[in-house]
Amino acid sequence: MVLPVTGYADRWSVKQGGTIRFHVATDRPRPYSARVARVLCGDPNPAGPGYREIAMHCAIEGRHQGQAQPIARGSFIEVPQLVLPDDGALAFAITLLPTLGTDAVQPLLTLDGAVPIAIGLRHGSAFARIGEAEIACTRKLTPRRWHDVVLVLAGGVATLHQAPRAPRLDREEAETATAPIATRPEGACRLRIAADQATRFTGKLERPWIAAGIAEIDAMLATQRAPLGVVANGTVALWDFSRAIATDTATDLGPQHADGILRNLPTRAVTGAAWDGSAHRWVENPAHYGAIHFHADDVGDLGWQPSLALAIPDDWPSGLYALHLDADGARDIIPFAVRARDPGRRARVALLLPTFTYQIYANFRRDDRAARIHAHAPAWGALSHTPTGHPEYGLSTYDDHLDGSGISIASMRRPMIDKRVNQVQHAGIEEYESGTYWLVADSYLLDLLDRKGIAVEVLTDHDLQAEGTAALAPYACVLTGQHPEYHTVETWDAIAGYIGTGGRFMYMGGNGFYWKVVPHADGPWALEIRRAEGGIRVWAAEPGEYFHQFDGTLGGLWRRVGRTPQSLVGVGFSTQGDYKAYPYTWLDGIGDPRVAFMREGLAAVPGEEFGGRGLMGGGAAGHELDRIDFRLGTPLHALVVARAVVSDPEYHPVNEERLSIEWPGTHEQIIRSDITFFEAAGGGAVFSVGSMNFVGALPVDGYDNSCAKLIENVVRRFADPRPFPLPIPSA
Template identity: 35%
Template sequence: MAQVKLFGYSDRISVKPGEVIQFYVNADGTETAEAQLVRLIHGDQHPAGPGHVEQEIECPVNGRWRVEKQYTQVGSFLEAADTERRLALEGSFTLFAFVHPLWPQVGMRQCLLGRWDNDKNCGFGLGIKQNGLLEFWVGRGDEVDYLEAEVPLKANMWYFVAASLDAKTGRATLYQEGVVNRYNSVLGKVAPLDLSSHVSEVFRFRPKHLADTPFLMAGSRDWHEKRGHFVSQLYCGKIDRPGLFDRVLGRDELDLIRSGHRPPAKGMLAYWDTTHGYTDQGIGDTVTDVGPFNLHAKGYNRPVRAQTGWNWSGRNDCFRLAPDEYGGVEFHSDALIDCNWKQTKALKLPDNLRSGAYAMRLRAGPGTGLGEEYIPFFVRPKVPTGRIAFLVPTASYLAYANEHLSFDAPIVQGMTGMTPILTDIDVEMYKNPEFGHGCYDSWADGQGVCYSSYRRPVINMRPKYRISSMDITWQYPADLSVIAWLEHHNYDYDVLTDEDLDLEGVAALEPYRCVISGTHPEYYSERMMDATEDYIEGGGRYIYLGANGYYCNVAIRREEPWVLECRKFGDTWKAWEARPGEHYMATTGQKGGPWKCLGRPPQKIMGVGFVSEGFGRSEPFYRMPDSYDSSLSWITEGIEGEIIGDFGLAYDGAAGVELDRYDLTLGTPPNAKVIASSGGHTDNYITHVQVQLHQHPGITGSYDYRVRADMTYFAAPNDGAVFSCSSIAFGQALPVNGFENNVSRLLANVVNAFAKPGPLPDAARPEVTSPETAPAAS
């Protein structure tokens, strides 16, 4: 009997009562599954906490669902709009492109461009053989003629390639020339390289064309009896300014195109200008055909734009400054943005559904392990009902979606100081290409993944999940500890998501007296940063309940909020590094990377910013002198002694995993008070590269005084305020001892004061000190 496996996703992550949400489910080993709508309360099964807690909710679609095996088109490519079959050439033709292969000797054929049916062996194509040789082929169904180059293509080098077929004589030619300059390729001019190949041969026949075969770039048409048509022979690399002519271009004409001249008009059927349409606000997924027939090509699984092209000079580092040098469109054989499965079930949410974290729970077979699936989503109110909003960091969930660090990052064991603990869920997530990657992974060809999406199963965005490299709950299941705390104390709260914040700006937050963040809101778009800052400046009270937050700039399209873009580079710890010239995001045209490098370190908004991370052990907080100020006594009311949080579900302490620190030089408001700080961290905690110029001995937890979490409070304009906990582990200390502990008490003190109408308890505030006279943190 086949093993039962259930995986799914929804079309929306944020939804209101009365709206429709659609579910997509893939099943192996079963044709039915039992579905139950649940409200999720707590998602950590650590024995020191309440365990997994959920509430079953009545709804019309509860019960048995018919489920089936679904198939996913993995890989990015372009498809030309050719309804009149202008590209189904039966006479002479030439096709050409600048190409930058990433993995030419992968062992599988890669189609660069052509109108080729890989199942029926019909049409024509220009591509790369299994052994890395450039290849041109035509087929008529029963036979295929091939012509291959003499010199294999090298990875990360730019070439101009072309193929032509003379219909009268049958003469096929293949043209390959390197176009290497001082900047555009992995090797320079001093390397003794043979990049050229010019070969010719007479083909026996002309291509036969099928009516429904599309003209594709970076792949070819294929078919399977169960999944139907799909795209195979996927290419890994860049393509820049490809074109197609209905005649044979001479060697002199190809040489002119290779040198940067515009292709001639005579005989042009299509010329896809991959630099066309660039704006200050970003680039779309459609590549413009500037030829006579407007056969524009649409991207599938988001081919990467804003990439350097064959003629990049190194002088400009952004596509907005020199668009003509950014014609590279990059493709990856394992890219995935949307599974595009058939809908399994749709649900109109009940009109009286409370705001909160929900999931459609599916069970089949044993109903555990791979036979149990939760498809999560968040319900916000039709109209804000509470004075408190819990802001779910869904952008960060996407950045970490389906991360493969335990498998593919050799440094992860040294970083965490522990051996990964793998479950069958982790293994399934790694070995199944239909789950795609997150922004902590690299594609199979070695380039860093800059796009992530929730229109696919996100296996680690589930209750009960423990991140294998750290053996703690992380992101979503860790944030459920905050929801459980709000539930335990019967707070009247609503749930919002990063998606809501990015789409609506400060208007999403303004109805609430108090906003509480998740435990790790690391990835933030400019619209989200602006909205948060404006909310606080306008009188909002904000509780930053984590660390390493507001750290990395990301971009999200308003019309496609399920996709996030992230470019990693600069003075930061990172899983991969964007190549030179490719630091600006195609989504918005804005520079990616750390917000600190853009002049907006998180200290300017939250009072604290990232200083260190470590694993295996967390520490408690110790009260600082500011906590004994009579005007601030309300924060620590009811707390005895100096130690806060010598317990927790994340390594037995409230200060750990990742830590933030008060720093006036980076923008901490000068009136900020340090309520408590941690200390005594192990040497697994290392001072972050952003706060020092050189790496040297003595920058670890037992040596460097900067390795600490600073719990801070400051008053903002218009009776606003910010309280920052500065530790990812803080939120996971809340559930210990049935939520009756001093971490829980301290947070309740702050939430009660922030949510209460009227001025804060310290309304009679002292004069704000200047940065020169403000006291440093202890």
């Protein structure tokens, strides 16, 4: 069931003077109202700072007529035009690995023309329809095994053949069926691969082939099983999915070059029927990667019509904004960032919103939390929808497709209904808690700085992708959000470049800089993740499928592909537990003259605790914790100023550190978070909290607490142009 009103923006951020467009859909033609606000704090919890915003009056404020917009889930290939020969035998072949094991129709090839043709599976067996004539096999093809299906139309007879690539030893699957046909298609047609009008195929398809003048099943089968790249005589069209893998094009090797257009981002760079384990990197042997994995629940660009265009006035401050939508009391909120046209002029500090991580997590279905959120939200005036019950917008890369394969591509051109403000993502544990995450949690940082009178501007990962270090360079100090987990080569390099040239960087979260993602060739509106090798992960990339389709590079944890978070920000992921959080203890490091600025107005006594309360899990150190590791690249001069060793038995070491049933170290070495500081080249510095729930401790007591004071002190010093001298001992 679609939401009464929802939508998506065409971008995550817009500069003052720029225009952002919103694609809005209502469930049926009906009016809705729109208004825009600047968000001061996104958390609806009345026991915290509360949801607060400032109305921003603009031209799109008011009533609009809403329309339903289409949601056509499921990936497939569209071939706009192909011309079939007028006479002689006509034959079709396709290789498939079905993954669902369903009795429902699974379309393989569909031709629209004067005599339509459909080839597919029904009750697990091949069937074909040629005009009015139907023909079907009856033996079920085994799911998750490779098969070929061939259809030959010759001499007024249709012959349909299905055969496994590797015969089963316990039963026969190969079968041939025949039926008379009155006519066969000819002339121009439109073709769909993996789809018909209504349904979509789920599984892998390879090498759809149409041939003229071949009347023998065996001849078709032999060629279909020959190595990819061979174009047999008589070929009308042969789509070779091992070509142009990084694109949305299905290359036709036939004489008409009737290339297909991929819709809804199917998974490419997957092992094909020829894969024998000898190659794992598809660029080395594309012929082993001749398949595309289609899913009936893939969602790419929904392609909705733009509904509202908002020109940002120059005097709207940079910050976090919300488009509020309301249709007869049903609400949704589309968040976006406004950037400064002249960055750094009004503020020396910037918050880098981790929009890659928001997008990768968008529509994360958590049925275990949904009921609590639905029960909790109305009393707080918060949005109450969750991805549970709304699969139509596509799920997250933390979910599985309906065939159990992991979702590896995340689009922003669809409603991301759990990445809103005035929303909870996690019902609290303690009575006063908010259960916040993502945007809502990150808004605490804006609220803190605003209350302390520190001017701050915002930008996003998507801006960093486009502009590199130049996007950060105007700022003396840049803070991350609570969970900057996903980065591309480009965003990583942008941050490293900033740190390496005198920038001051504050990593305000946990489990950051963990997974590699790759943007679509047309930009990061779609991001790809291959959950390869190790790590805490909810699905695992299949053997042979560790390399990204978007650029051919190895996917996985950054530490598995040659970069470590410790080398960038001093700390890296060490342990994960429940959302429950715990206090920190000051270490001797806080007394070091190098960090005297941190102690201003703080009774930071080594051995004493702080951060024992918070809106996220009831403390500052919780959920996902990072620590220093010199072996993994923590700068040797890094100073740990506070540490939380968590005794909670629910906390465990991360998988990538475990080789056997033994823990990789003692409890004190592993189950902890280190608040870490180090000076960097060019007078810069890095400060890292290494805890996912740290920002939830900031709003406690009206942002008047040790965690908030520590962050305020660091931001003030980091915004101060005086260089940080490297701690080189004098001779």
